[in-house]
Amino acid sequence: MSRTDAVFGALALLAAIVFPWLAGFRGTLPNVALYVGIYMILALGLNVVVGFTGLLDLGYVAFLALGAIVTALLLSLTRTESGIDWAIGVSHDVVGEPLLGFDGAILIILLAAGLACALLGVLRGIPTLRVRGDYYAIVTLGIAEILYETALWDDTNLLNFTRVTGGAFGIKLPSSHVPHLFGQKLYYDQPVFYYLVLALVVSAFLLTHHLNRSRVGRAMAAIRLDETAARACGVDVSRHKLIAFAVSGFVGGIGGGLYTLWSGTVAVKGLDVWQSILILCGVVLGGMGSIRGTAVGIAGLMCLGELLREDFGGVSVPPEARFLIYGLLLIIVMRFRPQGLLPPVRRSRAVTDAEHAALTTGHARLYDLRAPAGAAAAAGADAVEGT
Amino acid sequence: MSDSYVVLETSRLRKDFGGVCAVKDVDMEVTSGTITALIGPNGAGKTTVFNLVTGNYDATAGSVRFTDAAGATHDLLGRRPDRIARLGIARTFQNIRLFGEVPTLDNVKLGLHSRTRRGALAALLRFPAAAEERDVHDAAYRYLDFVGLAGKSHELARNLPYGEQRRLEIARALALAPNLLLLDEPAAGMNPQETEDLMALIRxxxxxxxxxLLIEHDMRLVMGISDRVVVLDHGEVIARGVPGDVKNAPDVIRAYLGDEAI
Structure with missing residues (x-):
């Protein structure tokens, strides 16, 4: 991280911390902030596959949906007189205590949602390992559509998935089942929820930043740039793609879990391909592979979406037309700035003469990885900027 | 050399593409500590042999055996390219395959990939990043220095002139600490001075x-640095030996220049 990045990051974090003190925790603005935060987590997760590894994913909504459903189901587990039951749907009122109602249980539940999505990422990834480019995009699109249709399937009693997903109505979280953290209800208008989302946004930032700068992140970049050359360097391409899918899924699942808490309802109907496109637009607009670009891109897009909901003196944009405007924006950006608004910076600091001398004298064998004493201390370890 | 051994041995190696036989029962030995040149007219099957050895192609028949730096012998056929690279065979490509969009130093860091350990979980949690990253940086820089590109460590690989891109590709391959290095036309497109420097580098x-083991059309380079030469024509070995003998072999002259030249 360069000094400018650190300063900007600290300022943005500070602004996010004090924001609700100015705008309050209740009302439109803080609610939009939560919405942006949740989609920022999703976009950062998608960026691992699209930006770092260079695979176009058109079905990312599957992770949002699965994470949201897993969270909703675990939260609605209810201990009744006759045993354990789900409290799903409006008409399916169950009287009893939530099974996972203890304080902080939500953290375990979010972890479970993330792990479920990491597993989905790997399972979805295995059949796609051999396809690249457009073919990969089509497969992800297809798998997301299959999952979407399956979730709404209520043809027979045997394969009635709406009993789990709530079908067209979705799963509504009973107010008695809203989880607690640090003694506060995780409601969209509670400070604890705002700061939970903020903490997870920051975690997603750090997680993907460290990944990108690591050995594993370098291998992902190699796969993006040239798979054949990556293999020649000893990179296990399948393994690193699966790692990317798992990490991307995990982050998406956490985002999905927060979506459940934020909206209180999970309806698969609303989680269609357009959600995938929206998150992808955020990544592409901001700059694929760039973490800060992704954050800025998705934030801008979500804020624009909210603005378009507003009524401008009797004139309002119909919901269907919003994607027209997104599309136009995408065309304009791709025409004049194809790398995105804040593309990744791939620069490296030049090595100074003193460092050069320390690095190149006194090492006996070129093939030894370890530096001789003294040389290591003189060399800058963070010469390369990754994000 | 008393302690020399056979690093690479192909026996009856064969590759058919549909009805075309690109490599036909090639027997070849590469001895440790030597520079061996694989030469032949265009389309003789030289690069196909490289691709068979590195696992980029599946052989139709035959065997390829490789002895690593520790002395263990491995059967290479059926292995994936990345596994073969990790066993200790590094290569460059005829049409340079660098990671053009990243700095030269990062290209070499990629070559160090298989020699470092940190897994995915450690990477996500940033543990223990700093020490290994510093070692990787320092080692990568030394490889750049070894090929004479230390001053260009921060430049994007695609911005380097052609000859330097070739040397960068060699640095990246060397970073694997290979026991066997395959160079596919390393002097292609180089001027005489660059070729001279390249010969010194290969030595x-x-x-x-x-x-x-190198494929090369530049005969000055081949005759100047090779300890052994193997000549392929139409997928078959037509001559092998020390450069002086191969140069005057009638079959070789015929393959390159036609019957009238004899």
Whole structure:
């Protein structure tokens, strides 16, 4: 991280911390902030596959949906007189205590949602390992559509998935089942929820930043740039793609879990391909592979979406037309700035003469990885900027 | 050399593409500590042999055996390219395959990939990043220095002139600490001075203890640095031996120049 990045990051974090003190925790603005935060987590997760590894994913909504459903189901587990039951749907009122109602249980539940999505990422990834480019995009699109249709399937009693997903109505979280953290209800208008989302946004930032700068992140970049050359360097391409899918899924699942808490309802109907496109637009607009670009891109897009909901003196944009405007924006950006608004910076600091001398004298064998004493201390370890 | 051994041995190696036989029962040996040149007219099957050895192609028949730096012998056929690279065979490509969009130093860091350990979980949690990253940085820089590109460590690989891109590709391959280095036309597109520097570099690589097998059309380079030469024509070995003998072999002259030249 360069000094400018650190300063900007600290300022943005500070602004996010004090924001609700100015705008309050209740009302439109803080609610939009939560919405942006949740989609920022999703976009950062998608960026691992699209930006770092260079695979176009058109079905990312599957992770949002699965994470949201897993969270909703675990939260609605209810201990009744006759045993354990789900409290799903409006008409399916169950009287009893939530099974996972203890304080902080939500953290375990979010972890479970993330792990479920990491597993989905790997399972979805295995059949796609051999396809690249457009073919990969089509497969992800297809798998997301299959999952979407399956979730709404209520043809027979045997394969009635709406009993789990709530079908067209979705799963509504009973107010008695809203989880607690640090003694506060995780409601969209509670400070604890705002700061939970903020903490997870920051975690997603750090997680993907460290990944990108690591050995594993370098291998992902190699796969993006040239798979054949990556293999020649000893990179296990399948393994690193699966790692990317798992990490991307995990982050998406956490985002999905927060979506459940934020909206209180999970309806698969609303989680269609357009959600995938929206998150992808955020990544592409901001700059694929760039973490800060992704954050800025998705934030801008979500804020624009909210603005378009507003009524401008009797004139309002119909919901269907919003994607027209997104599309136009995408065309304009791709025409004049194809790398995105804040593309990744791939620069490296030049090595100074003193460092050069320390690095190149006194090492006996070129093939030894370890530096001789003294040389290591003189060399800058963070010469390369990754994000 | 008393302690030399066979690093690479192909026996009856064969590759058919549909009805075309690109490599036909090739028997070849590469001895440790030597520079061996694989030459032949265009379309003779030289690069196909490389691709068979590195696992980029599946052989139709035959065997390829490789002895690593520790002395263990491995059967290479059926292995994936990345596994073969990790066993200790590094290569460059005829049409340079660098990671053009990243700095030269990062290209070499990629070559160090298989020699470092940190897994995915450690990477996500940033543990223990700093020490290993520093080692990787320092080692990558030394490889750049070895090929004479230390001053260009921060430049994007695609911005380097052609000859330097070739040397960068060699640095990246060397970063795997290979026991055998395969160079596919390393002098292609180089001027005489660059070729001269390249020959010195290849000798220094051999002196590091890395065995070199190279494909090359530049006869001055081949005759100047090779210890052994193997000549392929239409997928078959037509001559092998020390450069002086091969140069005057009638079959070789015929393959390159036609019957009238004899």
């Amino acid at each position: 220094r690589i051999r002196d590091l203890g890395t065995t070199v």
